[in-house]
Amino acid sequence: MDEAFRRGVLSYTWGMIESGRSSESGASLTVPTPPKGIAGIPHPIPYQGSKRQLARLIVDLFPLETDRLIEPFAGSAAVSIAAARLRRARRFLLSDIHAPLIELWRRIVRSPQDMAARYREIWRGQLGKERTFYDTVRTRFNKYHRPEDFLYLLARCVKAAIRYNSNGEFNNSPDNRRKGAHPDTMERHIRGASELLSRRTTFHIGDYREVLPRARASDVVYMDPPYQGVCRTHNHRYVRPVSFDAFVDALSELNARGVPFIVSYDGRTGSKRFGRPLPSTLGLLHTEVAAGRSTQATLLGRSHDTYESLYLSPMLLERNGGKVPGDASCKSKETWLFPEAV
Numbered sequence: 097m098d099e100a101f102r103r104g105v106l107s108y109t110w111g112m113i114e115s116g117r118s119s120e121s122g123a124s125l126t127v128p129t130p131p132k133g134i135a136g137i138p139h140p141i142p143y144q145g146s147k148r149q150l151a152r153l154i155v156d157l158f159p160l161e162t163d164r165l166i167e168p169f170a171g172s173a174a175v176s177i178a179a180a181r182l183r184r185a186r187r188f189l190l191s192d193i194h195a196p197l198i199e200l201w202r203r204i205v206r207s208p209q210d211m212a213a214r215y216r217e218i219w220r221g222q223l224g225k226e227r228t229f230y231d232t233v234r235t236r237f238n239k240y241h242r243p244e245d246f247l248y249l250l251a252r253c254v255k256a257a258i259r260y261n262s263n264g265e266f267n268n269s270p271d272n273r274r275k276g277a278h279p280d281t282m283e284r285h286i287r288g289a290s291e292l293l294s295r296r297t298t299f300h301i302g303d304y305r306e307v308l309p310r311a312r313a314s315d316v317v318y319m320d321p322p323y324q325g326v327c328r329t330h331n332h333r334y335v336r337p338v339s340f341d342a343f344v345d346a347l348s349e350l351n352a353r354g355v356p357f358i359v360s361y362d363g364r365t366g367s368k369r370f371g372r373p374l375p376s377t378l379g380l381l382h383t384e385v386a387a388g389r390s391t392q393a394t395l396l397g398r399s400h401d402t403y404e405s406l407y408l409s410p411m412l413l414e415r416n417g418g419k420v421p422g423d424a425s426c427k428s429k430e431t432w433l434f435p436e437a438v
């Protein structure tokens with residue numbers, strides 16, 4: 097995108113946000129073509145809602161010198177893995193309220209061989225009795241919360257979706273067409289992720305607001321909270337609704353401290369918008385990125401594309417030289433920064 101045009105787009109979108117029309121118009125800045133994922137990148141944790149597809153586009157927005165990437169809603173950590181692979185941050189902080197997930201990450205990063213071996217053993221144990229075996233592992237996981245059981249359940253459950261009942265028990269069913277990733281494949285992903293993240297990653301279990309005070313101006317915080325509609329389901333130790341107002345306050349505080357951040361917050365399918373847009377008082381640049389065809393719309397015989405909202409903070413834009421999604425000038429150079437682990 098050439099400089100004059102980019103400036104034009106930015107002032108236009110900020111103008112729209114300022115005048116409060118961004119939520120009605122739907123678009124501020126729209127990137128119409130779904131981005132490509134990064135080939136060969138390790139992803140040991142299957143995860144519904146993973147940002148694998150958008151990870152490169154998000155990482156390309158980072159300032160040149162990013163000391164640490166903080167992911168307070170880490171999930172499968174797709175953005176951290178991409179940033180590590182593309183050498184766009186020196187260090188990482190993975191945090192999530194979901195304790196078994198962070199325990200699993202800790203073990204993958206610090207003890208990859210052991211985790212791969214445990215997964216292999218469970219995976220082999222299922223052969224010939226896949227259906228009942230899944231139930232046994234699920235019951236065991238709900239009792240002991242072992243990371244290896246959790247990994248097996250995610251590899252086998254329907255749509256790799258983490259679902260709990262109101263008692264906080266994992267209750268998703270198995271996808272009976274699949275046995276879960278083959279242990280050789282899983283081992284490759286586990287080792288790959290560990291190589292990228294070991295000795296430079298710290299972990300935290302808890303609410304997103306607990307890690308934000310650690311963020312500095314030299315870091316980038318990437319936040320991908322659960323879809324606003326999803327928060328209403330249950331409220332137990334692993335799922336607490338992220339209040340809109342509290343989230344806005346937290347972002348305002350990051351702005352006040354000059355911390356650069358990027359937020360994925362809902363989006364739209366066709367003209368149907370999900371969730372409340374973030375308020376103009378935060379001064380964020382709202383962009384939309386095509387994320388492909390919506391499965392739901394396809395099932396209904398409609399051809400609606402899905403767009404994910406990405407909000408960029410003023411300090412991020414200041415530190416990255418005004419780069420916006422889809423800007424050709426901000427493609428990562430893979431050999432470019434931080435050649436060694438720290």
Ligand SMILES: C[S@@+](CC[C@H](N)C(=O)[O-])C[C@H]1O[C@@H](n2cnc3c(N)ncnc32)[C@H](O)[C@@H]1O
Nearest residue numbers: 146147169171172173174193194303304320322
């Ligand atoms: C949409 S997912 C993140 C997906 C992630 N970006 C990825 O690429 O896999 C949202 C995550 O937020 C976590 N979460 C939900 N409420 C939270 C809270 N109050 N504080 C921290 N994490 C929370 C969930 O456990 C879930 O892993």
